[in-house]
Amino acid sequence: MSDVAAIDLPYIETNRSRHGKERFYFRVDKKRIARLPDNPHSEEFATKYWEARNAYEASGAAPTKDSTTLPLVAQAGTFQFLCANYLASQSFRKLDSTTQAKRRSIIDSMLSEPLSAKDRRLFAHLPLAALDVANLEVLRDRKRDTPFAADERLKILRQIFEAGKAAKPSPLVRQNTAKLVEPFRVKTDGHETMRNEDIAKYIEHHGQQSKAVLGLAILMYTGMRVSDLATIGPQHRRGDTLIFRVFKNRNKSPTTLEIPIHPILDAVMALHPQKRMTYMVTEYGKPFTIKGLGNRVSDWFTQAGLPHLTAHSVRKGLATNMAENEATDLMLEGMFGWKDAKTSKIYTRNAQRARLARQAVSKIDWGEMGNIVPHPEGGVVSQSATPEKKIS
Structure with a gap:
């Protein structure tokens, strides 16, 4: 079968x-x-x-004329032809191979979908003149249950149309119809943020000398992405500093980071002397692929009873931790390789907001309210109060 x-x-x-x-x-x-x-x-x-x-x-x-199957060769004037133009464009070719593969997969998925439950013709055959807002909304809404995937489709569709507008010798489309379609734009902070208590639980489960803790320590004290964790190795160390080119956008806008090795990270790395080209290796002594290591880190979190956390949770946790300890925007930008203050301000602003809110609460005075409800001086203390949480 x-x-x-x-x-x-x-x-x-x-x-x-x-x-x-x-x-x-x-x-x-x-x-x-x-x-x-x-x-x-x-x-x-x-x-x-x-x-x-x-x-x-x-x-x-030869391309098939059957409108319910995907042609091997795109026919001019169709959605598939517009997509083929994008795949041959400079804007697509300058992407790294991993991103290209993901976008090809999403494009192939859209091309292979039927127009509707009753109309089994594929979107691949749809004439460009019929590629209107309504049909693009259908493609978006097919991923309604996963809003991020829906918006990713829309993002790629906009790039497909932009490439069509710039096609030579003449444009394939006159306007970017995909820009007329509203994204879902889910309001969320994205990945969960790792906290101190999560670290303790993770280390207790895996043990200090485990590969899982080595990976976590590198992420915790460098802020690197899992794509860099998969490639970083002894050759990137220069004395007490790690020097490496960031994997993300390495072709579009290369960035080299120099991150001093924290004493705690140095101590953890000393427990794992490595003669291979990468610090993180499989059980067979081979380097991880980026996807493989990302999955492994997620597995390590799940095994420790923290299934809501990922490698990116550690990066967010570090940025939050540094901001709460009054790291400046420029410090965060130097650590994480951000090229403007837009991202760093997310963390410094949130930390400053929390500090100011704590100061503001100490200024609340409702007059005689303290004589009506229990007062701290009367010996009633919140069950959740700890020395560091009490307001002075």
């Missing part, structure tokens, strides 16, 4: 062996073209998939 794999990419077939192991194939027109790696979420899988797909599409296979 075989069926289409639950992956947002076309031409993938999964087949379960008699031993229960899933096998993946690149398949077109009921013909298996190539065997794919066993882990559909690995970088190796993505690489092999695109090798097979690009080779097949380059073979010049």
Whole structure:
């Protein structure tokens, strides 16, 4: 028994062996073209998939006229043709390979969706003249249950239209219709923020000399992203400083950081002498992929009873901690590699707000209210009061 794999990419077939192991194939027109790696979420899988797909599409296979299947070659004047123009544009090509793969996957998902439950024609065949606000809202709303994914679709659609406006020798579209569609813009702080009590619980569970604590310590005292944690190693150390180029936006706007090694981090690293090229390695002594390490860090948090935390939670926790201890905007920008005060001010403003609120509460005086309700001088103290929380 075989069926289409639950992956947002076309031409993938999964087949379960008699031993229960899933096998993946690149398949077109009921013909298996190539065997794919066993882990559909690995970088190796993505690489092999695109090798097979690009080779097949380059073979010049004639596009199908069946509007319920995805053509191998985009037909001019269609949504798929507009997407193909974006994928060939400079704005797409300057992205790093990881971001490109994610955007290809999202675009393929949109192209492969039917117009509606009754109209099984694919969006890929939709003429550009019919690619109006209503149809773009359909694509957005298909991800209504995951608002961030819906807004990510809309973000990519806007870039697709921008590339279409700039197409040579003549524009494919005259206006960016996607900009007329409202995003969901969920009001949220995003990832949870790690706190001191979370650190204690994590270390108690994993043990001080564990790989899990080494990873946490590096994140805690450098503020680096998991994409940098996956690549940082002894070669990046110069005396008491880590010097490395940030992975994010490394092609678009390269940033090099020099972060002094905190004494506590130095002590933790001394427990893990490393002769390999990265501090974080798998059980087989191999470097982690970025996705693999991100998943592993999330697993470590879950094992410690902290499933709501991720690697980015540590970065947010560090920025919050530093701001609460009166680090300036410029200090945060130097530590985290932020190129303007927009992000740093989020943390310093919140910390300042909390300090001022505590000072403000001490100024409250409702006159005779203290004679009506229990007064601190009367011996009644809040059950949650601690020395550091009492207002003076």
